Amino acid sequence: MDFTEYPSRLLQxxxxxxxxxxxxxxxxxxxxxxxxxxxxxxDVFKFGNSIIKLKNExxxxxxxxxISDTDICKICSNNSRNHSLxxxxxxxxxxxxxxxxxxxxxxxxxxxxxxxxxxxxxxxxLNILSLEKxxxxxxxxEIIFALSTTMEGDTTNxxxxxxxxxxxxxxxxxxxxxxxxxxxxYADEITLGRSIVNRINYDxxxxxxx
Amino acid sequence: MQLDSLNLxxxxxxxxxxxxxxxxxxxxxxxxxxxxxxxLDAIYYLSFTKSYFNTIDSENIKYNxxxxxxxxxYKNSDExxxxxxxxxxxxxxxxxxxxxxxxxxxxxxxxIPLVIITPSDINLIIGGSAVRRKFIxxxxxxxxxxxxxxxxxxxxxxxxxxxxxxxxxxxxxxxxDSISVWDEQLINYGNKIYKKRTDxxxxxxxxxQKFYSxxxxxxxxxxxxxxxxxxxxxxxxxxxxxISKDTILQYTSVGIHKDDLILTLEGRQIKKIGSQGQKKTxxxxxxLAQFEFIKQICGFKPLLLFDDVFDKLDADRVSQxxxxxxxxxxxxIFITDTSIDRLQKILLDIDxxxxxxxxxxxTITLKNK
Ligand SMILES: [Zn+2]
Numbered sequence: 001m002d003f004t005e006y007p008s009r010l011l012q013x014x015x016x017x018x019x020x021x022x023x024x025x026x027x028x029x030x031x032x033x034x035x036x037x038x039x040x041x042x043d044v045f046k047f048g049n050s051i052i053k054l055k056n057e058x059x060x061x062x063x064x065x066x067i068s069d070t071d072i073c074k075i076c077s078n079n080s081r082n083h084s085l086x087x088x089x090x091x092x093x094x095x096x097x098x099x100x101x102x103x104x105x106x107x108x109x110x111x112x113x114x115x116x117x118x119x120x121x122x123x124x125x126l127n128i129l130s131l132e133k134x135x136x137x138x139x140x141x142e143i144i145f146a147l148s149t150t151m152e153g154d155t156t157n158x159x160x161x162x163x164x165x166x167x168x169x170x171x172x173x174x175x176x177x178x179x180x181x182x183x184x185x186y187a188d189e190i191t192l193g194r195s196i197v198n199r200i201n202y203d204x205x206x207x208x209x210x
Numbered sequence: 211m212q213l214d215s216l217n218l219x220x221x222x223x224x225x226x227x228x229x230x231x232x233x234x235x236x237x238x239x240x241x242x243x244x245x246x247x248x249x250l251d252a253i254y255y256l257s258f259t260k261s262y263f264n265t266i267d268s269e270n271i272k273y274n275x276x277x278x279x280x281x282x283x284y285k286n287s288d289e290x291x292x293x294x295x296x297x298x299x300x301x302x303x304x305x306x307x308x309x310x311x312x313x314x315x316x317x318x319x320x321x322i323p324l325v326i327i328t329p330s331d332i333n334l335i336i337g338g339s340a341v342r343r344k345f346i347x348x349x350x351x352x353x354x355x356x357x358x359x360x361x362x363x364x365x366x367x368x369x370x371x372x373x374x375x376x377x378x379x380x381x382x383x384x385x386x387d388s389i390s391v392w393d394e395q396l397i398n399y400g401n402k403i404y405k406k407r408t409d410x411x412x413x414x415x416x417x418x419q420k421f422y423s424x425x426x427x428x429x430x431x432x433x434x435x436x437x438x439x440x441x442x443x444x445x446x447x448x449x450x451x452x453i454s455k456d457t458i459l460q461y462t463s464v465g466i467h468k469d470d471l472i473l474t475l476e477g478r479q480i481k482k483i484g485s486q487g488q489k490k491t492x493x494x495x496x497x498l499a500q501f502e503f504i505k506q507i508c509g510f511k512p513l514l515l516f517d518d519v520f521d522k523l524d525a526d527r528v529s530q531x532x533x534x535x536x537x538x539x540x541x542x543i544f545i546t547d548t549s550i551d552r553l554q555k556i557l558l559d560i561d562x563x564x565x566x567x568x569x570x571x572x573t574i575t576l577k578n579k
Pocket of ligand 1 (some may be wrong): 064065074075
């Protein structure tokens with residue numbers, strides 16, 4: 001769409017910003033912007049400020065990289081949780097999905113992605129060193145792999161396993177009844193909860209057989 | 211499975227064309243440019259939901275029109291199968307089976323199996339190794355989904371690994387741990403593919419040799435070998451041995467993506483010593499072997515299309531070939547050729563229901579045998 005179609009430069013700027021969001025095209029962006037334009041000033045200020053405040057003040061947990069309001073997140077600072085049981089996930093939304101099942105009492109470690117040379121993601125781009133540090137310094141009994149069951153996810157499991165195998169840790173993987181390539185965010189709560197409870201021993205050969 | 215009638219509207223060079231009561235052997239003759247090959251392409255289209263020669267659909271529409279329609283009526287024992295295809299740019303391609311529209315085009319593929327042999331199949335002999343790997347992969351994938359899966363994964367790991375090697379070179383580093391996790395995957399899929407290719411080629415060889423010796427009337431000795439680096443050493447040690455080389459080249463120099471078929475005639479590479487006719491006999495026999503495997507997989511005889519492959523093949527071999535495919539191991543055959551005399555002569559010798567059509571200026575005329 002050409003800018004001459006917009007009656008205002010300010011309108012166009014707002015539409016351009018909204019359409020940068022995932023899944024939002026120019027048409028939807030225009031609809032959202034016009035909607036905001038018709039709301040009262042207080043609501044719009046609240047909306048804008050919440051985003052600015054989010055970006056300015058949000059923290060990433062120094063221990064697990066989950067989002068948090070404090071240096072150490074609620075999960076990591078909760079003493080009633082089992083700190084020797086670590087669930088390794090790709091992203092923050094995986095933490096939210098697993099938390100919703102109420103079936104997991106350990107702590108998390110958010111990698112921030114999976115190994116993928118084609119996308120330029122190597123071990124240094126993931127929070128693997130901090131996971132190793134945890135294993136070295138604390139008592140870690142078990143690591144649960146909950147990465148997506150793609151080739152890249154499998155390779156990442158394998159990489160971590162090879163790195164941390166020397167620390168006398170039990171490795172498990174969540175037993176998912178969902179097809180290869182699905183991300184855990186799409187599994188329903190009950191299935192996901194069950195798969196954490198019924199997790200299976202990680203065997204490097206499992207990885208090799210997929 | 212037999213095509214009984216074919217109907218085209220605005221397809222390639224034809225405005226409208228209808229052919230009925232097709233038989234076991236059907237020949238289309240005419241000068242180049244009359245559209246014989248387009249008729250075969252229409253038949254191919256009805257099996258694979260796309261053209262063999264041009265996958266840009268808008269270019270398959272007759273000039274100055276905005277749609278094309280293909281319709282085929284097939285007979286399978288007592289059952290009649292009606293396949294309709296309508297293509298109009300800007301609209302979803304419509305494919306129906308007995309008036310029922312397919313949701314996914316891929317659901318149709320496999321219903322009417324078909325093998326087409328064209329002059330460009332000479333690339334199986336004279337082309338690069340990728341052509342021969344594609345041939346092998348195509349046949350195995352048809353009956354082995356696990357193979358296809360391993361192949362797709364293997365290719366993806368290769369891409370990852372090559373990218374990693376490039377990143378190492380760019381940053382002047384080498385991270386053994388990073389590359390070894392990809393190697394493990396590569397070894398796993400590579401070994402699987404190697405084993406399945408070995409098994410398949412063992413089965414392919416006798417079938418291929420049987421066809422070659424029939425067409426050449428037992429005159430020549432042909433052999434076919436599977437060549438793979440994995441035959442000489444196990445994949446793991448190959449990768450280890452070549453890692454410095456790979457790092458310099460910035461790509462993976464060993465693996466089943468380097469496999470090839472060695473095709474020989476009297477113990478020497480046919481690519482180098484074979485005559486045009488021998489090379490043609492060779493690829494015809496390979497394709498007929500492919501036909502044989504597809505037949506086994508689907509349990510009935512696929513359609514078989516010969517597009518202008520008789521040129522430079524001596525009369526004896528053409529007649530042997532026709533004799534071969536006329537027998538009961540083969541199903542319905544479609545042939546295009548420029549020479550009506552040649553076809554009439556061959557078909558006179560065999561007692562099989564056949565028809566010769568002549569194409570001229572968009573009209574089709576039935577000729578006497
Ligand atoms: Zn935390």
